[in-house]
Amino acid sequence: MKQTSIALGTLLALLYSLITVADSSLGVTEAWIREAPPGADVLAAYMVIANRDVDTVTITTISSPDFERVEVHRTLVEDGVARMVPVESLQITAAGRVVLEPGGMHLMLFSPRRQLRAGNSVALDLQQSDSASIRVNVPVVKINAADGDDDSHHHQHH
């Protein structure tokens, strides 16, 4: 009982922290930033962005007060070679969603303005082409497979 209420509280806190702008038709879930080794200049962020609108939503720019620059990239493995292909804009079709995940599409966060450790939270601003924008607060998470496989999904909520 006590555990349930703690879980519920965490869930509510996550929901509140993840979606802070109500007028956007976008919903962001399963957002996390991979904690990087000390001194790393580039970090990666992952999330699922869902569109609740009947129109396609285009995200043109993403920025963060904690980073110099944010880009969307897609990892492509062709003939065993991994390439990073910049994605100019993210289009989320009506009632559709895009998944940003390890080995696929991801946000590249360049030049952190502060040292980020697991447990920290980073604000990301997703700017839409219709001038609406959404701010998401994304937790920094340490992922190392042997510590517990796939704990990347522990921020999932329904």
Next chain:
Amino acid sequence: MTTQRISSILRLGLLFAVTTVLALAAGYWTSGFLLNRQADLSDLQATHFREARALQPFELVDHTGKAFTNNALMGHWSFIFFGYTHCPDVCPTTLSVLNSVATRLRDQADPVRYIFISVDPERDTPDKMGQFVSYFNADFIGVTGTTEAISQLTQQLGVIAARVDDAVDAENYLVDHTASILLIDPDGRFHALFSPPLKAEDIAADFIRIAQVY
């Protein structure tokens, strides 16, 4: 008397011939069995080379500043991954997979080492490589070197590394690179290749089978 002698010689000869044929057959059967054991490796996820390839001499530097040469690959198995520390998606994911492989192979009798070699020596100093690898596992080895020395090694291993310059931000360029993990045998030869998608479970299972028939 003489005919009896001749017939006994013939009989001996026949016995010798039969024994030889039996021995040959036994040898053939045994070698066939051994070859089958080798051929069994064809169902691995990994690409297991028919003949391991010896490496030309190379000289790099490990994250403690010590020389890293062919000798550093002798006497133990080595998993090698080529990447760079400014790589936020593929490289941390792969090192994390290797950490999981290391956990799974912890109790193996065969000694195994895990080596991360930079394809971006301009930015990856030994210190930076040390910080990066030890974040994933304190026993992992980071290796860097001169651009020439690294390309000399990547070329003979068929590893591709290509810098992609960024027009907006010259300092934060990316490097396309081979996403596979290489396996070097205890004689320092390129023995097998694990290609993406990389799963720790499969890599560890394949390695155990490869090491068994080595």
